[in-house]
Amino acid sequence: MAKKQSWRKLSLLSRITNLLSTAPQELPKVSDEEIENGNISTTIRFDPVVHSYFSTQADHLGTSLQSVVSMVLKSVMMDSVKDVGTELYSLCQRFRYIFSVHGISDFDIPKFVPGIKRSQLLNDKELLNVIDNQTIELLAQTFEVDIDWLKGVENASVTKYGLTDWYKNIDSVLNQISKHRVNCEEVTLHFITKNEGFTSESELLHRFATATDKEDGGSAFEITVAIETVKEVNGGSIPHITVMDAERWNYTKLRMHMLLLVQLAQGSNIRLRGHSIASPGFVKIQFGEAHPIELLSMMSDRDSMYWSPEFVLNDKRIYRPHEYQDMGLLSDRLLNDYDVGYFDENPYHNDVLVKDIDLTLWALQNSFKFSQDERKAWQNGNTSIIKAKARS
Structure with a gap:
């Protein structure tokens, strides 16, 4: 009998994604005109407790409440819709994230990825052209992350499931x-x-x-x-x-x-x-x-x-x-x-x-x-x- 996964152990992103997983995966086509016009404004009404929670997160991150809500909703969309564009977008985001979380500035990235130019870091399309399989394998080994996570396919960044014991070890x-x-x-x-x-x-x-x-x-x-x-x-x-x-x-x-x-x-x-x-x-x-x-x-x-x-x-x-x-x-x-x-x-x-x-x-x-x-x-x-x- 499969072990039931505790709801409390799921991340916020996983919970929301699970709730939306039954929705249609085919999204309506977004026109070029809509893309050129930029962000679309809308009004959201929060319960007081929810508003307080996200306001606290915004203060912690040093950004606006609007930006936090937008990031959460965008993450849910990216996690739910697994098309090629999404995976490539995730690849660029995770490439930048893994250096950022290790305290490495964009300026110093070429020290760790031979062949990459700083100018290529300015544009995701140019960046994608230099992140080949060899680069992905190098990053996975250097930072001990899962290769499929780097590619935007998996959600877990750690190399393998489970941690080493220290008690009795x-x-x-x-x-x-x-x-x-x-x-x-x-x-x-x-x-x-x-x-x-x-x-x-x-x-x-x-x-x-x-x-x-x-x-x-x-x-x-x-x-x-x-x-x-x-x-x-x-x-x-x-x-x-x-x-x-x-x-x-x-x-x-x-x-x-x-x-x-x-x-x-x-x-x-x-x-x-x-x-x-x-x-x-x-x-x-x-x-x-x-x-x-x-x-x-x-x-x-x-x-x-x-x-x-x-x-x-x-x-x-x-x-x-x-x-x-x-x-x-x-x-x-x-x-x-x-x-x-x-x-x-x-x-x-x-x-x-x-x-x-x-x-x-x-x-x-x-x-x-x-x-x-x-x-x-x-x-x-x-x-x-x-x-x-x-x-x-």
Whole structure:
């Protein structure tokens, strides 16, 4: 029996599109004269609550209410009517969007797309002539987006459905971080929760403490991990975010695993950040409705709140020494959590770079000692040269 999709999990665009999906798909022909005359004015009457909602969105975007309503309705039309023109229009829009959301100006786009001229960015028709299949594949690989989404065919921009676990998967997180560190990349480890209307850090701490006291689903407080770094491409750099699946703070072992990650970051000079972001954004990231890089803007949004992971874990209402008394050394605990067969049986570990946690930790903390050849060896999964270096 197919699992029923929750209405609450659908995006605004998906909901409206579903409502209109039964309407005729053949649209009346728009004359050239109507196109030349430009926008057609009309009057819309809103319910007070609806008017307040869209006015708030307009203020947030720094534009007019009319522009917001027009953008929403145009998006619904573009999403509902799948003709060639619509897909080509979407291709241009998404081409521009993927650079914009990564903080890349139009002026710098030629750094990332060889052969494109800045003048071609001024006109969609000229732009379409230079976006060939090779360019689309390059963009999909560089920005980790779905090729069909770039082409305007699919609605989900993420490369694949689902996020990697971090709870009970600490070894994989360590390996991801180590790949960046040995490549001389700065790494920031973010812990993300929903902002449930918190107005102060004390309210947030109280929420953490409440969830610590109860393991039942009714007081569940989700938290996820994101790894932020910078990716070098064709002499330029772009921000990169890997977001992982959210889990309940209520679990004692999850809190222990978070403490392990915090200790790792502290011992390896990895920056730590905690953020509570608006609930809609949190859900979009978790369900693949927003590209992971959008998390950067969500974390700096006025509805988000910064918090210190170290401060939370050390709060007397949250830190329970008896929960961690058997934790021991970080590497020992990790090795106790996973037996040898686990690495081969668990599908999440198929791409694990190294199965030796002690070696991973050593590489993290001594990456500055690696030569260029040793960095390449580590990146490619050849650990013998690193093992020899660790013994010396």
